[in-house]
Amino acid sequence: MNSQPASTELVERVRNTLALTGAKPTPAHVAAALRADGTVCGDAMVLAVVTALRREALGAGPLDILLAEPGVTDILVNGPDEVYLDRGHGLERALVRTGDDSAIRRLATRLAAAAGRRLDDSTPYVDVRLPDGTRFHAILAPVAAPGTCLSLRVPSRHVFTLDDLVAAGALPPAGTPILRDLLESRLAFLISGGTGTGKTTLLNSLLSLADPSERLVLVEDASELRPDHPHVVRLEARPPNVEGAGEISLRDLVRQALRMRPDRLVVGEVRGAEVVDLLTALNTGHEGGCGTIHANSASDVPARLEALGALAGQPRDAIHSQVASALDAVIHLTRGDDGTRRISEIRTFTRHPNGQVSTTPAVDFHPDNTITLHPPASRFTHHRPDQVGAA
Known part of the structure; x- marks a missing residue:
């Protein structure tokens, strides 16, 4: 046979x-x-x-076998029979045959249609969430070369605890009580880092530690957060349809979330004009809010917020004033050359006499599993330095 x-x-x-x-x-x-x-x-x-x-x-055609593999976080298709995947340690080539570009195009079109979106020559790209939670992006040839390109971000099959992050080398053991203290202090914070550094994973872990009596209202462009918490409400943005109508923006949802009695308002990724509404909310009694933001370093976060505020027409001084009053800390993540994701530092926000805001080092997490505490850490660290292993 x-x-x-x-x-x-x-x-x-x-x-x-x-x-x-x-x-x-x-x-x-x-x-x-x-x-x-x-x-x-x-x-x-x-x-x-x-x-x-x-x-x-x-299903996802020949990619189904990769989606089913444990530990896979990303699957990338760069045209016919060129597939890469990431298991958390960097990209590696996958020996999977996708067929010619027509086959990839059919797969992309069908997955987009399953999510209620159109993908064709008049609309040659799409970014949607599939029914299983996978984030799917496609861009058709000839706009993309060497052929139709697909990108799938696979949601984690379980929520990592802080102990899991310690075991994975992302966090020194002594860092666990510091992060717990930051959350329990109900400070407003952002998690910064580049693409694929683990921002959503860490935010999931921290939100899972929130008091069970708290109501978490999550606002996301595409629903990725899945905290292990008994009281979670999710709001997901919606792009316009092919006629250009029906859009529901993150900014709209942040405003709606404020009317839903959130104990913690969470914006999955701060990426546009919604930053103004988030900062306004955190300045009007909504403690403990948080979110993620793309930034090359923690020190770059004020400039990044300033740029996003400019998208909403806010002047520089107004944004810095809002940031100084609204945010308490930023947790920065990095990804090494070997693909290892790691929490590198926590900084607090400091406002200078000229009104501008910068970040000040509070906690440094070192690769050798030691940490260094700086004076601003006293705002949220309830443990003695010897208890958290300060260097």
């Missing part, structure tokens, strides 16, 4: 035959299509073709 996987060419021929007759990809219909094609094969090959066709119709 033939046990080889079905070739792309064979699957394509059977697909075309079934399309002409309107038959479903059942074993009987596939076997009949193979016979009509003059192909001689056994039961195993028939089942392999059926599986391939059903994956194309229902």
Whole structure:
């Protein structure tokens, strides 16, 4: 009995035959299509073709096998048969055949349609969340080269605890009580870092430590946060439809969240004009708010906030004034050359006599698992230095 996987060419021929007759990809219909094609094969090959066709119709096609692998965080397709994945230690080539660009395009179009979005030559890119929570982005050729490109960000299958982060080398053991103290002090904070540094993972971990009596209202562009907490309300933005109507922005949702009695207002990623509404909320009695932000370093966060505020037409002095009153700390994450994600430091916000805001080092986390405490850490550190292992 033939046990080889079905070739792309064979699957394509059977697909075309079934399309002409309107038959479903059942074993009987596939076997009949193979016979009509003059192909001689056994039961195993028939089942392999059926599986391939059903994956194309229902799942993520040839990428399903990668999505099912434990530990995979990202899957990237750069045109025909060029697939990379990230298991948390950097990108590696995956030996998966995707077929030609037409096959990738069909897969991208179907996944976009499943999320209620249009993907074609008039709208050659899409960014959506799939039903299983996977973040899916596609951009079609010839806009993308060497072919249609897909990017899938796979949600974590479980919420990491701080102990898990310690075990993974992302946090020194002595850092656990510091992060707990920061959260319990109900300070407003941002988690900064580059793409793929683990900002959402850390925010999930911290929100899971919030008092069970607190009501968490999460505002996100695409729902990724899944804190292990009994009282969570999620608000998700919606892009405009093909007619350009129906958009619900993050800014709209932040305003709505304020009317929902949040004990903690959380913006999954601060990336635009919604920063003004978030800062306003944190300045009007909504303690303990938090979110993530892209920044190269913790010291760059004030400038990043200033740039985002400019998108909402806010002058520089107004944004710095808001930041000084609204935010207490920023936790910065980095990713090493070996792909290891690590919490590198915590800084507090300091306002200078000229009204401008900068960040001041409060806690440094070193790769050798030691930490250094600076005076601003006393704002949220309730443990003695010897208890947290200060260097």
